[in-house]
Amino acid sequence: MxxxxxxxxxxxxxxxxxxxxxxxxxxxxxKRPLGCVDLGALDGCADLVRRAEWDDQPAKTWLLREAGGYNRLTVHHLGQWARVETDRNAVECAVRNVCAGHRARGYGDIGYHFVIDHAGRVWEGRSLAYEGAHVSGANEGNLGVMLMGNFDEQRPVPAQIKVLDALTARLREIFMIKRYRVYGHRDLNATACPGRNLYEHVVELRT
Ligand SMILES: [Zn+2]
Structure with a gap:
């Protein structure tokens, strides 16, 4: 008993x-099934270069955090490349360099989810299944979009702005991100990124 x-x-x-x-x-x-986000949802708003087209190294997923959803988006510039480069091979080389640099810092993968070049192509970066590594202390729920260029020294070309607008609108729609939660990196960290000439456009995007 x-x-x-x-x-x-x-x-x-x-x-x-x-x-x-x-x-x-x-x-x-x-938890939303972010691994299943179909980038085909970006068709029509972006000339997308898929990850497999520019990188054959798998991400070190054990170093990444699974994303639980997205409620904000942060815009960056590369900050080192004050020229207009539209040649696909040259851009691919630059994107690979960014990825290699981030891997060398122990990020496990490129830190941004998307990269926009001067021809208006969108390069698929880190899988949306994982949080980015692009804003110190504020990567949770934060989509990272980087534009090639240095926008303290040059102005973004119209093709970049057009694609940034379309991509931001579509991502906001997919993840139901409020307009005021579109940031420039400088809003969240002590940095000049994304450069004053791009930042003024980011302000327009969220107002
Ligand atoms: Zn930045």
């Missing part, structure tokens, strides 16, 4: 199991 204490312990055990189950169920409900 079980004692009163044994019944209590049994009850507590059942509660603990129920709590774990609830946490699992809650996580499953909250």
């Amino acid at each position: 079980r004692t009163r204490r044994q019944f209590m312990l049994q009850g507590l055990g059942a509660l603990a199991v129920a709590a774990v189950g609830a946490r699992r169920a809650g996580a499953a409900v909250v």
Whole structure:
């Protein structure tokens, strides 16, 4: 025959199991299946260069954090490339360099989710299944979009702005990101990024 204490312990055990189950169920409900985001949803707003077209090294996923959803978007510039480069091979080389630099810093993969070049191409960066590595202390739920160029020294070309506008609008629509939650990197960290000439456009994008 079980004692009163044994019944209590049994009850507590059942509660603990129920709590774990609830946490699992809650996580499953909250977490969106971002690995399944179909970039085909960007067709028509972006000339997309898929990751497999420019990089054959798999991301070190054990260094990445799974994304739980996105509620903000941050715009960056490269900051080192004050020229207009539209040649696909040259841009590919530059994007690979950015990725290699981020890997060397231990990011496990390129930190941005998308890169926009001067021809208006959009290069697929880090998978949307993972949080980016582009804003110190504020990567959670934060989509990272980088434009090639140095916009303290040059102005973004119309092709970049057109694609930035279209990409931002589509991503806001997909993830239901509020307009005021579109940032320039300088809004979140002490940095000049994305350069004053691009930042003025970011301000227009969110107002
Ligand atoms: Zn930045």
